[in-house]
Amino acid sequence: xxxxxxxxxxxxxxxxxxxxxxxxxxxxxxxxxxxxxxxxxxxxxxxxxxxxxxxxxxxxxxxxxxxxxxxxxxxxxxxxxxxxxxxxxxxxxxxxxxxxxxxxxxxxxxxxxxx
Amino acid sequence: xxxxxxxxxxxxxxxxxxxxxxxxxxxxxxxxxxxxxxxxxxxxxxxxxxxxxxxxxxxxxxxxxxxxxxxxxxxxxxxxxxxxxxxxxxxxxxxxxxxxxxxxxxxxxxxx
Numbered sequence: 001x002x003x004x005x006x007x008x009x010x011x012x013x014x015x016x017x018x019x020x021x022x023x024x025x026x027x028x029x030x031x032x033x034x035x036x037x038x039x040x041x042x043x044x045x046x047x048x049x050x051x052x053x054x055x056x057x058x059x060x061x062x063x064x065x066x067x068x069x070x071x072x073x074x075x076x077x078x079x080x081x082x083x084x085x086x087x088x089x090x091x092x093x094x095x096x097x098x099x100x101x102x103x104x105x106x107x108x109x110x111x112x113x114x115x
Numbered sequence: 116x117x118x119x120x121x122x123x124x125x126x127x128x129x130x131x132x133x134x135x136x137x138x139x140x141x142x143x144x145x146x147x148x149x150x151x152x153x154x155x156x157x158x159x160x161x162x163x164x165x166x167x168x169x170x171x172x173x174x175x176x177x178x179x180x181x182x183x184x185x186x187x188x189x190x191x192x193x194x195x196x197x198x199x200x201x202x203x204x205x206x207x208x209x210x211x212x213x214x215x216x217x218x219x220x221x222x223x224x225x226x227x
Contacts, residue, residue: 033214042119042206042217043160056212088158092215102148102167104215106160 004107025093032074119218127224138207
């Protein structure tokens with residue numbers, strides 16, 4: 001049973017560019033959450049997707065957007081990249097209902113560097 | 116604002132000894148979950164232990180146990196018989212509205 005997978009592992013982009021990160025949830029999970037982890041910090045919640053819609057959102061600008069596909073996989077898009085967007089981006093999947101929080105499994109993350 | 120405070124940025128413990136990591140949090144909710152996550156250099160966030168706020172009994176998972184003081188909003192993690200593989204960043208977190216709010220972490224070093 002594959003866990004949460006993310007691609008790519010590492011990514012280097014230039015300021016002003018756009019980036020897309022991808023996440024495949026654990027088998028049997030239908031909810032995907034995205035977190036940003038800056039260096040030396042704890043992860044911060046970006047947004048959560050369920051049934052192909054954004055279910056809730058943290059305090060991130062509109063430059064951060066997402067999508068969920070019918071197979072439950074998800075993308076995180078960041079436009080007009082800033083140096084401050086450099087971080088580890090974590091995806092977490094969970095089953096809907098009471099399992100969302102206490103059964104949230106994290107992927108290995110994508111390290112984004114903006115130069 | 117929802118916050119989680121881990122007052123110890125770094126800690127060290129001798130192998131086979133016991134160490135306690137501290138955490139306080141702030142929430143106005145009465146029903147929530149508390150977590151300790153481990154993040155080794157591989158970056159994978161691994162759930163160590165989970166506590167439901169409405170349960171008074173402290174959670175235990177093998178060598179890991181918590182001291183949950185709801186009134187004080189305190190949630191410390193005790194690691195017994197520390198092993199070299201326990202070396203990692205440890206994040207305290209709590210949940211609300213189906214999202215998880217993390218502290219800044221404590222880096223734990225295990226001394227052989």
